Amino acid sequence: METPKFNSDEEFFAWTFEKISEAITNLTKRLEQVEGGLMKIPPPGADMIKYKPPGSPTYLNMKELLDTMFATLNHLENRLNKIEEKLSD
Numbered sequence: 001m002e003t004p005k006f007n008s009d010e011e012f013f014a015w016t017f018e019k020i021s022e023a024i025t026n027l028t029k030r031l032e033q034v035e036g037g038l039m040k041i042p043p044p045g046a047d048m049i050k051y052k053p054p055g056s057p058t059y060l061n062m063k064e065l066l067d068t069m070f071a072t073l074n075h076l077e078n079r080l081n082k083i084e085e086k087l088s089d
Helices: 009-040 062-088
Strands: none
Touching: none
């Protein structure tokens, strides 16, 4: 953008203040867009990642998913231990 020729300092300052005002208005709009995008990001923690296991009606966060996985693993280990006990008797 070229700076036009001015006949007086008043014209120059009027043009300058208008350009500054436009820049501030543009920055305000951009900042509102950035803030809107940031509001869509979940806060840090277990809810940042959601996963829907096959057959599950709902999405689970990381804590719920790991709790479910460890509960299932513990259940399977218990069953395996019972089977091993029966076979060793």
